[in-house]
Amino acid sequence: MRIKFIGQKGIPVTFGGVEYHVDRLAVALASRGHIVDVYVRSWYTPKTLKRHQGVRLIHVPTIRTKHLDAAVHSLFSTLHALFSRGAVIHFHAIGPALFSFIPRLFGKKTVVTIHRLDWATEKWGRAARAVLKLGEAMATRIPRRTIVVSLELKRHVAERHGRDAVHISHGIELPDIVPPGTIRKKFNLDGGDYVLFMGRLSPEKRVDWVIRGFQSLRGPGIENLKLVIAGGTSATDAYVSRLREEASDDRRIVFTGYVTGIEKAELLSNARVFVMPSSLEGYPIALLEGKSYGRCCLVSDIPPHGEAVEDGRDGRLFDRNRFDAFVTALQELIDHPETASAVGQRARRTMEGQPGWDAVAEQTEAVYAGL
Numbered sequence: 001m002r003i004k005f006i007g008q009k010g011i012p013v014t015f016g017g018v019e020y021h022v023d024r025l026a027v028a029l030a031s032r033g034h035i036v037d038v039y040v041r042s043w044y045t046p047k048t049l050k051r052h053q054g055v056r057l058i059h060v061p062t063i064r065t066k067h068l069d070a071a072v073h074s075l076f077s078t079l080h081a082l083f084s085r086g087a088v089i090h091f092h093a094i095g096p097a098l099f100s101f102i103p104r105l106f107g108k109k110t111v112v113t114i115h116r117l118d119w120a121t122e123k124w125g126r127a128a129r130a131v132l133k134l135g136e137a138m139a140t141r142i143p144r145r146t147i148v149v150s151l152e153l154k155r156h157v158a159e160r161h162g163r164d165a166v167h168i169s170h171g172i173e174l175p176d177i178v179p180p181g182t183i184r185k186k187f188n189l190d191g192g193d194y195v196l197f198m199g200r201l202s203p204e205k206r207v208d209w210v211i212r213g214f215q216s217l218r219g220p221g222i223e224n225l226k227l228v229i230a231g232g233t234s235a236t237d238a239y240v241s242r243l244r245e246e247a248s249d250d251r252r253i254v255f256t257g258y259v260t261g262i263e264k265a266e267l268l269s270n271a272r273v274f275v276m277p278s279s280l281e282g283y284p285i286a287l288l289e290g291k292s293y294g295r296c297c298l299v300s301d302i303p304p305h306g307e308a309v310e311d312g313r314d315g316r317l318f319d320r321n322r323f324d325a326f327v328t329a330l331q332e333l334i335d336h337p338e339t340a341s342a343v344g345q346r347a348r349r350t351m352e353g354q355p356g357w358d359a360v361a362e363q364t365e366a367v368y369a370g371l
Contacts, residue, residue, distance in 0.1 A: 010044035037057075114146065
């Protein structure tokens with residue numbers, strides 16, 4: 001098959017859940033003999049990079065602003081893709097799905113994957129949210145098939161739009177646990193001496209809760225415990241500035257920026273607790289990675305987190321509406337490291353035998369074949 005992915009910032013992935021999903025899926029499909037093109041933005045993927053593990057990278061122009069970047073790039077990518085005969089055109093995310101009507105008008109095989117309800121994020125104003133809601137509606141009505149990454153999104157599509165979406169989640173590959181090396185030299189982290197947040201620094205992730213919750217901790221040894229915030233802006237510069245200002249007087253708080261490769265592996269391998277108090281998620285890859293590395297993950301009880309975590313067994317859930325519940329749960333895990341360790345070990349065991357990206361590619365192949 002000829003497969004074209006539209007909507008992602010680019011690959012190889014450096015940050016972003018959609019980008020991680022597309023990277024792994026595209027590579028898996030290419031390894032199965034398909035011709036896979038991924039449209040990329042040159043500010044994310046270097047212009048000199050034309051191929052990635054058997055996947056062709058197609059650079060098209062964009063306008064890098066908060067409101068135009070994804071829209072302009074998705075439009076130009078869609079117009080380019082029209083000239084490929086027999087291709088499956090696969091859009092990722094509800095914003096890019098706005099343009100899915102164009103290939104359908106030309107009789108192209110069109111698929112959309114909904115990764116989360118982007119219109120619900122606080123970084124968008126009223127007009128942008130209205131456009132994104134239109135994108136969601138089109139993502140469920142225009143393409144030949146709609147894929148969702150979580151059961152909660154499948155339920156939402158059925159209840160809101162009366163459509164039956166195909167549920168295909170992320171793949172999981174159990175990683176090796178690695179000792180601290182690079183993070184010791186770069187961030188002065190020895191392992192087991194920090195709480196970890198990893199993801200975009202945007203309001204729905206509630207990184208401000210993470211900072212205030214960490215600063216609320218009390219007890220022996222707290223002065224030596226650190227908080228590592230691994231992530232960067234996502235058109236949320238003002239929010240990131242506020243976070244840095246909140247943390248400016250606390251030398252225990254480390255902002256690493258986005259991390260990849262060995263730095264990311266070491267941070268996930270050696271955190272005492274992984275936290276994600278989000279108010280909104282699709283089905284977060286970072287949480288699945290935290291579990292796969294054997295970390296005790298403390299997360300809000302939003303439905304997508306409930307799909308991934310059984311409270312008290314392979315993670316901890318807290319009331320999504322209560323900051324005090326987050327602080328109390330975090331304090332308990334810090335006070336009882338043996339409990340956190342046992343939960344983390346069970347979390348890693350639950351990830352053994354989970355479907356990998358080749359299985360995800362096979363399920364996606366079946367959707368394409370059904371067109």
